[in-house]
Amino acid sequence: MGLFSAPPRNLRDELLDLDEAPFEEVKDSLSDVRRVNRYLSGYRVLLNHAEPFLKSHSEKRPFTVIDLATGSADQPTELVLFARRLGIPIRVIAIDINRKMLDYAREESNQFPEISFIQCDILNLPFAENSFDLAINSLALHHFSETNAVSIIQALDRLGKQGFIVNDLHRSRVAFCSIFILTRILTKNRLTRYDAPVSVMNAFTPSEMKQLAQNAGVKGFQVHRHFPYRIALIRNSIP
Secondary structure (H helix, E strand, O other), rough: OOOOOOOOOOOOOHHHHOOOOOOHHOOOOOHHHHHHHHHOOOHHHHHHHHHHHHOOOOOOOOEEEEEEEEOHHHHHHHHHHHHHHHHHOOOEEEEEEHHHHHHHHHOOOOOOOEEEEEEEOOOOOOOOOEEEEEEEEEEEEOOOOOOOOHHHHHHHHHEEEEEHHHEEOOOOHHHHHHHHHHHHHOOOOHHHHHHHHHHHHHEHHHHHHHHHHHHOOOOOOEEEEEOOOOOEEEEEOOO
16 A cells, blocks of 8 residues: 555554543643644634634524533634634533543633533433534544444534534544654653554544445535645534
8 A cells, every 4th residue: 555545444542541641641641732733733623614603603692512522622712712703602511521631621721611511421412402503523533433433423413503513633644654753753741652643543534534424314514624634524504
């Protein structure tokens, strides 16, 4: 196979998911994740596709968002900052199953009263259909098996009245080699050095993302490729 072809997906656990590392080491790794997202389009992809949803909101009530598997909540904080710049009121419910992660997210988001946190399982959500204007899942789908990824996309489709955004990595050999080198240069954190390349190899390709959406029964979706090696799966039902 050539350098630019996608290697086979081989789902492996990331160290952060195992929740066995000391919390200070976890916090340091999450800081690395924020830095990578800032400079490698992790936020720009979400905000680019969220903008039409936000700008279409003309009601006085806040625009409502659910963020599935929020992690450190860096994605919803960027979304709130963006909504503030647009002058659009927003309310985000951020969910995660990991209590330690939610404690860190609350600490990092104490200047964002627009965000509330709930601990629950992404595969067993306690929310009714169309409970939110927009449902999002950022850089988390690749943590799951194909079967569970389909279930998550179905949940996003069910919860987002106006649509949903999945923002994730694009599996490729170039992306793997690039992030392997970058993490060796930019950080000494063993979690980041292990998890970042594994995340790339766990990710889906654009064609696989399309198949997941089809298997989930989503109508009217689009798959977008973004530089460098990012994918967005979108359903936009704005009138």
